[in-house]
Amino acid sequence: MDVKPKVNGDLKDDEDNRRPAAIDGPTNPMVTPLLTDLYQFTMAYAYWKAGKHNERAVFDLYFRRNPFGGEYTVFAGLEECIRFIANFKFSKEEIAFVRESLSPTCEDGFFDYLEGIDCSDVEVYAITEGSVVFPKVPLMRVEGPVAVVQLLETPYVNLINYASLVTTNAARHRFVAGKSKVLLEFGLRRAQGPDGGIGASKYCYMGGFDATSNCAAGRLFGIPLRGTHSHAFVSSFMGTDEIIQKSLRSHDGSSVCQDFVSVVHTWLSKLKRLSILKGVFGETNQSELAAFISYALAFPDNFLALVDTYDVMRSGIPNFCAVALALNDMGYKARGIRLDSGDLAYLSCETRKFFQTVEKEFGVPDFGKTGITASNDLNEETLDALNKQGHEVDAFGIGTNLVTCYAQAALGCVFKLVEINNQPRIKLSEDVSKVSIPCKKRSFRLYGKEGYPLLDIMSGENERPPKVGERILCRHPFNESKRAYVVPQRVEELMKEELPTLKQNRERCISQLEQMRPDHMRRLNPTPYKYME
Ligand SMILES: Nc1ncnc2c1ncn2[C@@H]1O[C@H](COP(=O)(O)OP(=O)(O)OP(=O)(O)O)[C@@H](O)[C@H]1O
Ligand SMILES: O=P(O)(O)OC[C@H]1O[C@H](OP(=O)(O)OP(=O)(O)O)[C@H](O)[C@@H]1O
Ligand SMILES: O=C(O)c1cccnc1
Ligand SMILES: [Mg+2]
Numbered sequence: 001m002d003v004k005p006k007v008n009g010d011l012k013d014d015e016d017n018r019r020p021a022a023i024d025g026p027t028n029p030m031v032t033p034l035l036t037d038l039y040q041f042t043m044a045y046a047y048w049k050a051g052k053h054n055e056r057a058v059f060d061l062y063f064r065r066n067p068f069g070g071e072y073t074v075f076a077g078l079e080e081c082i083r084f085i086a087n088f089k090f091s092k093e094e095i096a097f098v099r100e101s102l103s104p105t106c107e108d109g110f111f112d113y114l115e116g117i118d119c120s121d122v123e124v125y126a127i128t129e130g131s132v133v134f135p136k137v138p139l140m141r142v143e144g145p146v147a148v149v150q151l152l153e154t155p156y157v158n159l160i161n162y163a164s165l166v167t168t169n170a171a172r173h174r175f176v177a178g179k180s181k182v183l184l185e186f187g188l189r190r191a192q193g194p195d196g197g198i199g200a201s202k203y204c205y206m207g208g209f210d211a212t213s214n215c216a217a218g219r220l221f222g223i224p225l226r227g228t229h230s231h232a233f234v235s236s237f238m239g240t241d242e243i244i245q246k247s248l249r250s251h252d253g254s255s256v257c258q259d260f261v262s263v264v265h266t267w268l269s270k271l272k273r274l275s276i277l278k279g280v281f282g283e284t285n286q287s288e289l290a291a292f293i294s295y296a297l298a299f300p301d302n303f304l305a306l307v308d309t310y311d312v313m314r315s316g317i318p319n320f321c322a323v324a325l326a327l328n329d330m331g332y333k334a335r336g337i338r339l340d341s342g343d344l345a346y347l348s349c350e351t352r353k354f355f356q357t358v359e360k361e362f363g364v365p366d367f368g369k370t371g372i373t374a375s376n377d378l379n380e381e382t383l384d385a386l387n388k389q390g391h392e393v394d395a396f397g398i399g400t401n402l403v404t405c406y407a408q409a410a411l412g413c414v415f416k417l418v419e420i421n422n423q424p425r426i427k428l429s430e431d432v433s434k435v436s437i438p439c440k441k442r443s444f445r446l447y448g449k450e451g452y453p454l455l456d457i458m459s460g461e462n463e464r465p466p467k468v469g470e471r472i473l474c475r476h477p478f479n480e481s482k483r484a485y486v487v488p489q490r491v492e493e494l495m496k497e498e499l500p501t502l503k504q505n506r507e508r509c510i511s512q513l514e515q516m517r518p519d520h521m522r523r524l525n526p527t528p529y530k531y532m533e
Pocket of ligand 3: 186187213226227228229230338375397399
């Protein structure tokens with residue numbers, strides 16, 4: 001049977017316009033109909049037993065507070081939700097397991113019903129992935145038979161929660177680092193398991209990172225791969241005597257240097273003799289030098305060296321420069337260095353000065369601009385501190401704090417019933433922020449004269465939508481005293497008929513964040529963005 005979930009209306013049809021285009025299943029094969037909480041099955045049974053299971057229900061998926069003390073969030077995870085429902089079907093084994101797990105009093109008819117269900121009668125309306133979003137405004141509206149949509153609650157919240165959290169975290173790191181810096185996601189080894197690692201790489205890219213070290217994510221999603229080398233590679237060498245194959249063909253292929261090692265030694269002596277570098281360094285570490293030479297021989301047009309294994313300024317940088325200058329003789333341009341310990345502001349500035357000295361003394365064009373990558377437990381705070389101190393880092397490799405979302409563990413998305421059989425539904429709470437907003441809604445972003453978004457407004461499905469140039473009264477849903485008249489210069493409906501590519505979502509994320517008023521974006525006490533009804 002063809003499964004055709006409706007996404008904001010419809011998914012794209014095949015060319016012949018009769019069959020829906022096939023959508024692959026979720027990236028993670030563990031995402032199955034069983035990936036839900038037991039209570040979804042007990043409720044499904046009770047709905048079925050009461051004859052209510054096919055009542056048409058509307059659920060909103062939203063979050064209540066922006067993460068990381070900020071005033072914005074980036075929405076992500078939608079594509080995986082669609083992949084999930086497009087392939088939603090219980091296997092016989094899964095049905096047998098549900099039967100074992102529920103009470104023996106549950107009637108057989110329920111399991112026949114479960115075996116027959118798919119999501120062809122489920123409609124999903126959603127904000128486009130990569131969009132900047134705010135609390136309370138539905139990210140997704142899921143409509144369908146109540147028992148089926150109920151089963152989707154847990155996997156949907158699961159698929160959106162971490163995806164949106166880590167995309168937001170990545171976007172925040174991008175914001176602090178600035179547009180011009182290269183951001184590399186290095187988190188796989190520290191991520192919360194394989195799914196955390198794959199998800200982190202996908203969504204950090206969406207949030208504005210440039211590349212990942214995670215090969216599986218590179219293959220699955222086409223994310224650019226980048227990397228350097230580790231300390232183990234440096235400390236595995238003893239000295240340059242170990243290097244047997246010493247020849248290097250020039251970049252243009254016109255000549256071969258038979259003994260690249262001795263050319264490097266010659267450059268190291270020249271550097272040592274420079275009066276301007278007197279006292280900066282003496283004997284450098286020979287095992288490190290051997291490692292750098294070997295790496296350069298393996299990747300002459302992509303030479304990037306980790307310089308902090310022994311001593312950055314006394315060994316790593318002079319060794320790197322000697323190898324880079326020898327490569328330069330052969331027509332290659334070294335890519336740069338990575339710093340992974342110590343004071344990254346100070347060391348990057350000292351390194352830059354050293355590179356500029358080499359450029360000046362030896363007349364090597366652009367050597368002063370050789371790339372500097374920094375890593376080691378970086379996070380928003382350390383990036384901010386580096387900016388304040390002044391630094392010369394061109395690229396940051398960020399792992400643990402980024403992918404584990406160390407600063408905030410979860411986003412706190414919820415999935416709440418807002419209508420059943422066309423009747424509005426509400427969840428009351430003493431905590432007003434936890435009261436759900438009933439009814440099937442549409443939501444709009446209203447833009448002001450300067451082009452900044454002013455507020456997001458929710459309206460009933462059948463209410464007249466806001467119009468450009470028309471004054472509209474906007475009220476805070478929980479605070480009577482907060483109301484404002486707004487004359488929007490642009491009105492954007494938030495739920496769109498789109499399921500774009502990862503790259504398009506990344507571009508949307510970057511451009512929408514650039515459009516935000518700066519006071520919503522600042523790290524300290526940002527101005528809250530308004531949501532109204
Ligand atoms: N100039 C700086 N300003 C603020 N924080 C910095 C600066 N330079 C580095 N850091 C951060 O300070 C911390 C230093 O951590 P730690 O003391 O564990 O590393 P280290 O001793 O330099 O290196 P390692 O222990 O990995 O050899 C890291 O989180 C790093 O990102
Ligand atoms: O610090 P993160 O933001 O998590 O970035 C990734 C880290 O992973 C690598 O080494 P690893 O931490 O395994 O060893 P190291 O601490 O000795 O460098 C790399 O050198 C970074 O330090
Ligand atoms: O390529 C790197 O330098 C790298 C990759 C993962 C973790 N740390 C560093
Ligand atoms: Mg480390």
